[in-house]
Amino acid sequence: MKKNILGVVLAGAVLLAGTAFAGPQMTFGPNNEGTLQLDYKGQFQGMLRDTGSGATKDSNTADLNFRRNRLALMGSYGEIVSMYVQTEFLEKQNITPLTVVDGDASSDFSILDAQMRFEFHKTFNVYVGKLKYNLSRENLEACEAPLTLDRSLFVRAPFVTTRDKGVAVWGNLFNDVFQYRLDAMNGRSASGSDTPESNFRYSARGHITLLDPENSYGYKGTYLGKKKVLTVGGAYQWENKVAYSDTVAKTGAVNYKGWTTDLFFEYPVADLGTVTFSGAYENIDLGGAYKGVNPDAGTMGLTGEKNGWYMKGAYMLPSIPLQIFGRYEKWKLAALNLNNSGVATDTIYDQRIDWYGVGANYYFSGQNMKLTVEYAKTEFDKKNATTKNFGTFITQLQMIF
């Protein structure tokens, strides 16, 4: 009887796997050379963390919330010109990567992407507007197609989110084996007297991609066994005079320099399934501003001065769309303070974090409909009243429509 139930579930899953979703698309122009498509992208999560609630903050915290909740408008006119606009609407989340805060009190609507794209030739493309900057592969990977439940929690650059406003030039050379990317972005927005100077942030990134090429602006965390990929990349990013080490005396202006190397490998083998491996190292240097008398808060913490690496691996079964994955991250943060109230003396210097998680993706319909579960442990080398090890269990349903 149990076998029959399992058979029905699997049969249903396989049937669903054949279904394809696509957002409404319209064409326009004298010769229908214009297209416009509207997509919805949602990731709804149930999260359980074994800390964060109760009088001593040691009780479990449960949260149901959107991780991503987006409308995307994509259009093109002819061969060269296209656009991409994406909105995001999120209610404040209780459970953040390293802390638990009061949630639902506010919401946040934003234009996540707003890009004017000019694809003149495969060797020369220009993107203008609000888009992902060209540092880490991880940040450039599509968030709807990560290998694990989400991407690394630690790779983000300082003083910006995952996007920035600016101009990017990129292209593929040598039969798509080499890809270059150059961008000039806003970097840290000049915020009154907090910023020493208002300078642009520049990035240069390149990769060598072998087997089946990765030749788009965005990467994916997995191609679900549809491609054989080996890509090795590296990037450098910098912005001068980005912050003060003494924000009171307005002294000790520091430069920002970040660099990374990364590797992605995916290889499907007939009847055996698909293996995927990905890893990267990243170093964010903010001139040691955290050691200052009154350092800029942005030079510390999760997006401040740090260095570390991650490794991810997965195996996708050949017969059913189930992918089992694991991820390990090891980071050193120059300074971290997890007191939600912000207590200077709770700052821990040279904090080392080990993050490891395991889980599985079940693809009902490729990335258009998938269910993911993941359990992760976050461990701190140094602890205090507000810095304690914790575990997080997340179930996520993703739909792209």
Add this chain to the structure above:
Amino acid sequence: MSEKMIKKSRVLIAALLGTVMIAALTLWGCGGSGGTSSYSDPTASITTTKTASALIEASTLKQWVDEGKVNSTDPANLDKVVIVTVVAATNYASLHIPGSQLLNYSTELAITRMDGVATNTSEVPTGPLMDAMVQRFGITKNTTVVLTVSKGQSLMNTTRAYYTFRYWGFPKERLKILNGGDDAWNDAATAEGWGSAYALTATVPSIAASTFSVRSFYNGSTANFDSRYSIGQMLTLVDNINLNNIKIDTTGVSIIDARGGTNATKIQNAIMDDYAKYWTAATGKTGIMNSQSAQIAYLTAEGVTAAKTMNYVYCASGHRASVPYFVLDGMLNWPVTLYDGSSQQWGSYVSTATLNKVATAWQTDVVTPGTTINRTFNISGVVPIVAGTSVTLDAASNAMFTSITDSRANQQLNEDRAYFTSGSAVTTPSTGGGTPGGC
């Protein structure tokens, strides 16, 4: 080159590059301390007040005064020094070292708290009381505290304060005792002609309170509370020694009775000691601590050496015992724990008490179960043992806690540990745990 050849070449290069990258990542992951670069703690290198032991001379304190460290409000000078005079208010009001502040020995270092099945009248201050004290002094996490006493007062006042600060998590390198107190300061100032700016004064300094909390010392460990033993822990220790589960030989533990003078009883297995033997005092003046080598010789003669795994000190009320506590912890760096209830509590938990009589399990003048050895040694031989009067029985606890190992009966540890680990309440900008961010 044919399409097939190009593909084959790519596979070969792919394998090569993949091997190199995996090897590189492995090296990052496994090499050294995790393979990633380390960062320095800017607060770790600012301790310019490090000394060989926690006992300092007047000349050292003068140097810190001259360097502008005392009560410094310069935000760039994180290495601040606060001088605390541990005496009665009248002594402080009369004369003190310029810039020093009063810690009222009579009212602030010993309070009545629950321990075991009764209250005791001489216990450490609670966390909120301690926080109020350190904030009044303007103490921050990077402050070195120098403890002293008014002319002619006992150096024991400073050792009791030292124990209290250690109990609440202050690192050893941030606590100093001025050897000889204000007398030594005054004598040095006179002999060396320091000038009027260094003369003892009645002027009370105006200090801006800090927002520091002892809770900020919590770093995942509450080992600081191991510096104190409760009545339940002390009874368990004595029982274990009587049962031969814990040794008191050269590499075992010692129990040191620091009361001095003539005593009718002592805790079984205790070494009879005298707190006043650790210093030399001229008539009318505060004692000068004996040298480190002299302290070692004195303790060795008692059978206490560096080989001991732990030394448990007690006296009448936990104050005199703080003298050997300081010598062992601050001067010699030997292990030490202070039984805070001391003989006033031990002597009140007796079977002969008529008022506040504790349950049998908690009685100190009975034989250890399973042995014929009494928990108390009757020195005078006079019976019955006269019960002390420093405790007030809590009937509910006396009925509920039927075992001396019941962790609930260590109320101070439970209360203080909960406070210590509860996080600070002072607000300044956080460096953040991050938000999930976009895509």
